Amino acid sequence: MKRHVAWAAMAVTFAASAAIAETAPMDVKFTDVGAVAESLTGQPGDAAKGAEVAATKSLGNCVACHKVSALDASFQGNVGPELNGAADRWDESQLRGIVVDAKHTFEGTVMPAMYKTGPFIRPGDGYTGKAAPADLPPILNARQVEDVVAFLMTLKEE
Amino acid sequence: ALSTAALHAEMADDELVINGDTPITVKAPAADHLEGHLDEVYSGWLFRTDETRAMEQDDFDNPIMIFAEQGQETWSTADGSEGKSCADCHGDISEGMKGVRASMPKVNEAGKLWSMEDYINDCRTNRMGAEAWGWDSTPMHNMTTAIAVESRGMPVSVKIDGDAQPFWEKGKEMYYTRYGQLELSCASCHEENYGNYIRADHLSQGQIQGFPVYRLKNAGVVSIHNRFKGCIRDTRAETYSPGSDEFRNLELYVASRGLGLDIEGGGVRP
Ligand code: HEC
Ligand code: HEC
Ligand code: HEC
Numbered sequence A: 001m002k003r004h005v006a007w008a009a010m011a012v013t014f015a016a017s018a019a020i021a022e023t024a025p026m027d028v029k030f031t032d033v034g035a036v037a038e039s040l041t042g043q044p045g046d047a048a049k050g051a052e053v054a055a056t057k058s059l060g061n062c063v064a065c066h067k068v069s070a071l072d073a074s075f076q077g078n079v080g081p082e083l084n085g086a087a088d089r090w091d092e093s094q095l096r097g098i099v100v101d102a103k104h105t106f107e108g109t110v111m112p113a114m115y116k117t118g119p120f121i122r123p124g125d126g127y128t129g130k131a132a133p134a135d136l137p138p139i140l141n142a143r144q145v146e147d148v149v150a151f152l153m154t155l156k157e158e
Numbered sequence B: 001a002l003s004t005a006a007l008h009a010e011m012a013d014d015e016l017v018i019n020g021d022t023p024i025t026v027k028a029p030a031a032d033h034l035e036g037h038l039d040e041v042y043s044g045w046l047f048r049t050d051e052t053r054a055m056e057q058d059d060f061d062n063p064i065m066i067f068a069e070q071g072q073e074t075w076s077t078a079d080g081s082e083g084k085s086c087a088d089c090h091g092d093i094s095e096g097m098k099g100v101r102a103s104m105p106k107v108n109e110a111g112k113l114w115s116m117e118d119y120i121n122d123c124r125t126n127r128m129g130a131e132a133w134g135w136d137s138t139p140m141h142n143m144t145t146a147i148a149v150e151s152r153g154m155p156v157s158v159k160i161d162g163d164a165q166p167f168w169e170k171g172k173e174m175y176y177t178r179y180g181q182l183e184l185s186c187a188s189c190h191e192e193n194y195g196n197y198i199r200a201d202h203l204s205q206g207q208i209q210g211f212p213v214y215r216l217k218n219a220g221v222v223s224i225h226n227r228f229k230g231c232i233r234d235t236r237a238e239t240y241s242p243g244s245d246e247f248r249n250l251e252l253y254v255a256s257r258g259l260g261l262d263i264e265g266g267g268v269r270p
Helices: A002-021 A047-055 A092-104 A142-152 B004-008 B050-057 B064-075 B086-090 B116-127 B138-149 B162-175 B186-190 B224-233 B245-257
Strands: B016-018 B022-024 B027-029 B040-042 B213-215 B220-222 B267-269
Touching (some): B016 B050, B064 B086, B064 B138, B064 B213, B116 B138, B138 B220, B224 B245
Antiparallel strands (some): B016 B022, B027 B040
16 A cells, blocks of 8 residues: 555656656747757657658648658658758757747748747638637647657768 | 749740630739839749640630630529629620729729629629629639630739728738748748749749639639638638638739739639
């Protein structure tokens, strides 16, 4: 009985610390060049999962605008620059900043902020054309952002 | 961010002549009000594949002509409590509606900005005693297409000064507003990135002088406002409805970005 309670208490602390470790979209701090130093989850991301997030339309959909040779996705767009070699050009904190909200790195860019919940002008509920719910989630969650960052860190040419 | 040369590399170097006898201007110097935004304006036709462009060159291959023919039939069919047809008041469609599409949308006598659909429904309800057609209903698509055909090869002639100016200003503001969770404006895609690909979609300047268009994807006619609705929806935004005042204003502004181009009178798009 005593052991049971101890386990339960430990599980609660664990959950609480995990929740605290995750940085909410409103709380992300950018450096003056638009970088985000700390992992949003406090954990390293998973590059393989990040590749899937980047290539999937309903998730990051990065291939809509970027060509990434490492990804097996047809019809990669060219609204943004090719991402091959991105890790040679940027360090991890800068790439995280670009994925979270690229407007801090590139003023006025068309690249959408992946980890932002507002304010937006007439936010919608996904691609339905209807109004967004009050608690509109960011396009990617903290874990998915870290996975994409880990994937980007594998894009080296040098 | 991209050079002009790179943008144009992806556009067809082609001339549009419908049925071998009606040349259409699909490329022109931009209107003065676009200074600093665009140097030249292009029809969406130039951004389509060889096959799709070919369909618009010949009425036998253009699927929208079936809709236009149905609209022409309705033109001379009496309807409503007054027992009148469009032809009873406007005469032959080729005379009565010549150039009308090129001037739309425009401010009516009461000072309101009206699109083609509004003028048609005004005649139906107030002059014929007939029911209004839905903005995106089949009879409305048929009629707006039949009327558009009669302005083929005529230059866009929308009025944007005087009483039209306040509407135009509002439309312009919308054009540059970054909507939705993706925070994209019309300009993000159609001014900064025409010529580029967004996934498989080859971005044009988003001009409307080819409308109504036949979309191969839906196998049907698409109105101007319906296209706007889809584009705003695709920014993960709460969109507006066809027939809303917002879309009338936007229609006027977008039409004015096409000044210099000719009306195509039923385009074909993927
Ligand atoms: C709607 C278009 C769009 C989408 C979607 C998009 N980007 Fe971008 N991205 C851009 C543009 C445009 C730039 C160039 C920045 C500028 O100058 O505006 C850019 C720049 C970048 C850069 C810096 C480029 C370099 O190599 O120097 C990275 C990294 C990047 N994006 C990653 C991503 C990732 C990862 C995703 C998906 C999670 C994504 N982008 C989705 C448009 C987009
Ligand atoms: C009883 C007469 C009458 C009938 C029937 C009628 N109209 Fe009209 N229509 C008018 C008048 C009058 C005007 C306004 C005067 C003008 O600007 O030409 C007008 C204006 C229009 C306009 C705007 C033209 C412009 O250049 O501003 C369009 C488009 C139009 N009608 C379409 C139709 C269609 C389509 C039908 C049938 C479904 C129809 N009308 C039936 C009398 C009629
Ligand atoms: C996320 C990118 C994006 C945004 C933002 C966007 N559009 Fe589009 N639009 C497209 C794509 C893709 C197409 C289909 C290919 C083409 O013609 O450009 C298109 C097509 C069009 C067309 C049809 C052109 C033709 O010749 O058939 C019009 C008109 C248009 N858009 C207007 C607008 C207006 C007005 C806005 C702003 C309210 C807007 N678009 C915002 C992506 C966008």
